[in-house]
Amino acid sequence: MEERGGGMLAETRIQRADWRAEAASDALTTRIFLPTEEGLACLVPDAMGLSFSVRYHGESPALGSPVQFGERVWAPLLSADGRIKFVGLDLAGGNLVEVDVAQGDAESSGRLAGPQSLGRVAAPVTSLGAAIWVTEEGQLLLQRKANGSLEGSFARWPASIKPALKFGSPYLARDGLLWQLCLDKTRDPSGSFIYALLGRGAWEAWDAQPPRLCSGEFNFRFATKHHSEPWIEPEHGDDSSSDEVVVPVVESVGNRTVIGMKFKSTRGVEMLLSERERTLVKLVVDDADRQTEFDMFTVAKPLQLRIFVHDAHLWAYHPALPYLRGWAMGT
Numbered sequence: 001m002e003e004r005g006g007g008m009l010a011e012t013r014i015q016r017a018d019w020r021a022e023a024a025s026d027a028l029t030t031r032i033f034l035p036t037e038e039g040l041a042c043l044v045p046d047a048m049g050l051s052f053s054v055r056y057h058g059e060s061p062a063l064g065s066p067v068q069f070g071e072r073v074w075a076p077l078l079s080a081d082g083r084i085k086f087v088g089l090d091l092a093g094g095n096l097v098e099v100d101v102a103q104g105d106a107e108s109s110g111r112l113a114g115p116q117s118l119g120r121v122a123a124p125v126t127s128l129g130a131a132i133w134v135t136e137e138g139q140l141l142l143q144r145k146a147n148g149s150l151e152g153s154f155a156r157w158p159a160s161i162k163p164a165l166k167f168g169s170p171y172l173a174r175d176g177l178l179w180q181l182c183l184d185k186t187r188d189p190s191g192s193f194i195y196a197l198l199g200r201g202a203w204e205a206w207d208a209q210p211p212r213l214c215s216g217e218f219n220f221r222f223a224t225k226h227h228s229e230p231w232i233e234p235e236h237g238d239d240s241s242s243d244e245v246v247v248p249v250v251e252s253v254g255n256r257t258v259i260g261m262k263f264k265s266t267r268g269v270e271m272l273l274s275e276r277e278r279t280l281v282k283l284v285v286d287d288a289d290r291q292t293e294f295d296m297f298t299v300a301k302p303l304q305l306r307i308f309v310h311d312a313h314l315w316a317y318h319p320a321l322p323y324l325r326g327w328a329m330g331t
Helices: 269-273
Strands: 022-025 030-036 039-046 053-058 067-069 074-076 083-089 097-098 130-135 140-144 150-156 160-162 179-186 191-195 205-207 220-221 224-226 244-250 257-264 279-286 291-299 306-310 313-317 325-328
Touching: 022 067, 022 244, 030 074, 030 224, 039 074, 039 083, 053 083, 067 130, 074 160, 097 150, 179 205, 220 244, 224 244, 244 306, 291 325
Parallel strands: none
Antiparallel strands: 022 030, 030 039, 039 053, 067 074, 074 083, 083 097, 130 140, 140 150, 160 179, 179 191, 191 205, 220 224, 244 257, 257 279, 279 291, 306 313, 313 325
C-alpha cells in the first residue's frame, strides 16, 4: 500500500519484541493505531485502492506501543521539552486528550526525573484501573482515579531490581492484579527471580524458583500448563529433568486454551529465548483436557513468530516462512 499523499509512513524507535498496534472498526472503516516518531498515528487502509491515509497526533516520538484503556487508545510520547506525556484518541481516531507524567525528584518521590533513564519500554498491559508500560528502570502508569480523572506517573524499581523482560507477558492473577518477573540482586549478586506487583504504589513481591513463561492467567513450568500462581511450586513430582519447553503466545481464558510453541532443549529457558539458530518448532494447543501438536517447522529466530485470529481462522506468521499458515477454528 502507498500513502495517498505520496509520503511514507513514519518510522518508530520501538524494538520489534515490544511493538504492537491497536485496531478499531465500525460498519465502514477500520482504523489502526501505531506508534511512530511523529506521534500516535491513526492509519486508515484502503485495501481495494492499495493505499492508506494517516494522521499523526501528539507531535512527539512515541516511547511505547499503544493500548486501548477505557474508550480511548493511549501511547506515551516524549515532548520536545524532554517531558513525557500520554496521548489518547477515541476509537474514531479523534478528540485528542493529553495527560502529563508527573515529574519529581527520583530519590524522594520515586518518580521520573528525566526520560533518558527509561531504558527499554515493553509492550503495555492493562488492569481495571491502570495502563502500564514496564520499562527497564520502572513503570510508566496511566491510572484512573476515584473521581474518573486520569493521572500519569512513573514508579521506579528499587535499586536492586531489574525486570526480566525477555520472559514475556506479566502474570495476571485471578484477583486482577498483574505481576512482573524480575531479577533481585539483594541476596545474590547473580540475581534471584521474584514476581513484583505492578501498578501499585506499595512494593510487594514473591520469591520464585525456575522462571515461568506466562500468557496472562496461565503459566508454563517447562511444558506443563498451570493456573496457580507462578511462584507456587508443584506439590508432587519433579519435572526439572524435562527436555521440553512450551513458550505460550496467546490464550483464551473462556475455554482455558493456550496456543504456544514447543521446543526440545536441554538448555535453560533464558538461553532458549535468545535462540538465533535454526530450530525445530512445534505449534501446540493446550486446552482444558490435553496438549495437542498441530504443526511444525524449522526457522531461525523462532521467537519472531506471530499468531493471530482473523476471519474464523488461526494464523501463524514468521518472516522466514514463505507464506501464512492458517487453520479453521471450530465453533
